[in-house]
Amino acid sequence: MLELRDVTAGYDRRAPVLREVSLTVPDGGSVGLLGPSGCGKSTLARVAALLHRPYAGTVRLGGEPARGWRHRAPRAQRTAVGVVFQQPRMAADPRLTLADLIAEPLRATGAPSAGTPSRVGGLAESVGLGGDLLSRRPHEVSDGQLQRACLARALVLRPRLLVCDEMTAMLDASTTAALVAVVEEYRRESGAALLAVGHDRTLLERWCDRTVEHAALSAAAAAGRTTSPHRCRADAATGREP
Numbered sequence: 001m002l003e004l005r006d007v008t009a010g011y012d013r014r015a016p017v018l019r020e021v022s023l024t025v026p027d028g029g030s031v032g033l034l035g036p037s038g039c040g041k042s043t044l045a046r047v048a049a050l051l052h053r054p055y056a057g058t059v060r061l062g063g064e065p066a067r068g069w070r071h072r073a074p075r076a077q078r079t080a081v082g083v084v085f086q087q088p089r090m091a092a093d094p095r096l097t098l099a100d101l102i103a104e105p106l107r108a109t110g111a112p113s114a115g116t117p118s119r120v121g122g123l124a125e126s127v128g129l130g131g132d133l134l135s136r137r138p139h140e141v142s143d144g145q146l147q148r149a150c151l152a153r154a155l156v157l158r159p160r161l162l163v164c165d166e167m168t169a170m171l172d173a174s175t176t177a178a179l180v181a182v183v184e185e186y187r188r189e190s191g192a193a194l195l196a197v198g199h200d201r202t203l204l205e206r207w208c209d210r211t212v213e214h215a216a217l218s219a220a221a222a223a224g225r226t227t228s229p230h231r232c233r234a235d236a237a238t239g240r241e242p
């Protein structure tokens, strides 16, 4: 579903954060990306979500090379990926109610408005947002409630790849378990793939088919690969990186 090949990316061409990084997430599979703070996990997640243009290398989604970045990415590629970031308050427009926040991608892509309330309502229920929460704005809800809305928003266009960048880093254990369960239910029903980024090895090893160390993804580290399989669902389909 996602293939990064020899991707070099960052914020300064002279000192890129990612150097010739390769990573594959197979159709329907899940990969947990681990690494210390500042090593470039979020940068990689943003490249995978077509939000950050690499200096070099190739990114393929569903077998097709990426044809643009951010708003210049073609709609079919943009909508194929749903992203949840670590800090919902930075990701959410503070002017929108949670209902509008969840619905925004539908409106932005011109989906027929008739189906919006039921789609938003169904997703809100699945992420556990009940009562009057949908009519509140981000400053009127907790971080956990806002992150539930951000997850619903990431799912609203039924992405084929979900990128969760430290989605649960700010959350307690029960909210973490609830959101992971929502992601896994969506993946079971849709066959979507998952790239989950984080520091929590225990969580990612339980959650994902396999985990990958960020340091092992670059061409320079190819000789010392450190990937570890879990539940083995993806291994036959991947096993190529770095």
Ligand SMILES: Nc1ncnc2c1ncn2[C@@H]1O[C@H](COP(=O)(O)OP(=O)(O)OP(=O)(O)O)[C@@H](O)[C@H]1O
Binding pocket: 011, 017, 035, 036, 037, 038, 039, 040, 041, 042, 043, 044
């Ligand atoms: N917009 C930016 N402009 C310049 N440098 C940036 C920018 N975003 C990140 N960086 C730098 O790029 C490097 C990698 O950052 P990144 O956020 O990808 O790491 P990370 O592994 O996700 O870290 P963490 O686990 O702390 O979230 C860091 O040195 C960071 O300071």
